[in-house]
Amino acid sequence: RKEVEQDPGPFNVPExxxxxxxxxxxxxxxxxxxxxxxDCRKEPKLLxxxxxxxxxxxxxxxxxxxxxQYISLLIRDSKLSDSAxxxxxxxxxxxxxxxxxxxxxxxxxx
Amino acid sequence: DTEVTQTPKxxxxxxxxxxxxxxxxxxxxxxxxxxxxxxxxPPELMFVYSYEKLSINESVPSRFSPExxxxxxxxxxxxxxxxxxxxxxxxxxxxEGRGQGVAFFGQGTRLTVV
Numbered sequence: 001r002k003e004v005e006q007d008p009g010p011f012n013v014p015e016x017x018x019x020x021x022x023x024x025x026x027x028x029x030x031x032x033x034x035x036x037x038x039d040c041r042k043e044p045k046l047l048x049x050x051x052x053x054x055x056x057x058x059x060x061x062x063x064x065x066x067x068x069q070y071i072s073l074l075i076r077d078s079k080l081s082d083s084a085x086x087x088x089x090x091x092x093x094x095x096x097x098x099x100x101x102x103x104x105x106x107x108x109x110x
Numbered sequence: 111d112t113e114v115t116q117t118p119k120x121x122x123x124x125x126x127x128x129x130x131x132x133x134x135x136x137x138x139x140x141x142x143x144x145x146x147x148x149x150x151x152p153p154e155l156m157f158v159y160s161y162e163k164l165s166i167n168e169s170v171p172s173r174f175s176p177e178x179x180x181x182x183x184x185x186x187x188x189x190x191x192x193x194x195x196x197x198x199x200x201x202x203x204x205x206e207g208r209g210q211g212v213a214f215f216g217q218g219t220r221l222t223v224v
Contacts, residue, residue, distance in 0.1 A: 032211040043200055043215035044153065087152055091211030096141055096160055098202075098213055100152035 003027050006088050006101035014109050017078045021104050023071040023088030030090035030099070033064055035073050038085045038103065047073075047086070078108045113137075116201050116216035124224055125191060131219045133184040133201030142184040143213065144176060145200040153200055159184060160206065191223045 006023045013019050025033070033050040048055065050062040050071050061074040071088055088101035114135045123129050133142065140161050145153035158166035159178045167176075173195075175187040184201055198220050202213040 034211060043217050044213075045215065046212055049212070089211075093210055096158050096165060096210070097155060098143070098211060099155075103152050 002102070003099045004088055004090050004101040007104050008102070009104040010107060011104065012107045012109060013078055015078055015080060017108075018074065018076045019078055019106060020075075021073045021086055021088070021106075023073075023101055025069050025071065025088075025090045025099075027090060027092065027099070028069065029092055029094065031093045032091040033071050034089040034091065034098075035060075035062055035071075036087040036089055036100075038087060040084075044087055044100075075106075078106075080108050080110060082106060083108045114201055114203055114214050114216035116199075116219055118219055119217065120220050120222075122222045122224060123188065123191065125193070127191075128187070128189045130188065131186040131199055131201075131221075133186075133216055134182055135203040135214070136182055137203060137214065138181075138205075139203035139214070140181060140206045141204045141210075142178065143202040143204075144174075144184070144186050145202065145215075147198040147200055147218070157186075188221075191221075193223050196222045 004025050035047040036044040037047045038044040050064045052064045054063045059076045063072045085103040085105045087103045090099045117132045142159045144156040147153045156170045157176045162178045177185040198218045200218045201216040204213045
């Protein structure tokens with residue numbers, strides 16, 4: 001079993017749609033969680049951190065459920081520019097290690 | 111300055127060559143990483159340096175040799191690579207303490223081994 005598992009995708013959605021990505025992690029020692037975004041042939045970039053209380057950044061909402069070891073990302077009012085691969089990431093401080101999920105590809109269609 | 115700079119951006123090398131990838135950051139981050147990424151796959155951790163000391167080596171073959179000359183620089187020395195080592199090599203850095211896990215990535219070196 002992979003340490004971080006994501007919806008395989010791909011997701012193809014029309015502009016303006018709401019799309020949700022899910023992720024589960026198996027290492028209960030993981031301390032911090034993040035969503036990274038990676039555009040084609042570019043480097044990953046931090047999209048947002050994920051907290052148990054939930055956090056929102058504009059059209060993006062992330063949520064962490066430690067009991068279920070589950071992370072989510074909700075994108076509202078999708079834009080063409082949201083097309084990218086979204087990577088769920090768990091961080092273990094003791095190992096100083098970021099563990100990436102396999103990524104979910106999103107294409108927003110006009 | 112929130113930038114991690116990697117050079118070169120592209121590299122083609124033969125299996126008998128020796129080359130080095132370079133990474134530099136001036137954000138005062140004390141953790142630096144090398145990742146390898148194949149097409150349509152997530153980044154795979156290779157090495158972690160913490161305070162200029164190697165803290166993690168994810169069973170990487172010895173033909174990859176990391177080096178951290180100082181807190182701002184990270185190198186990856188390559189020797190006798192195989193065609194299957196062709197990939198995007200990403201360097202990243204992050205803070206220790208508060209901010210751990212928030213990594214800044216360089217643009218990567220796209221390596222082709224022929």
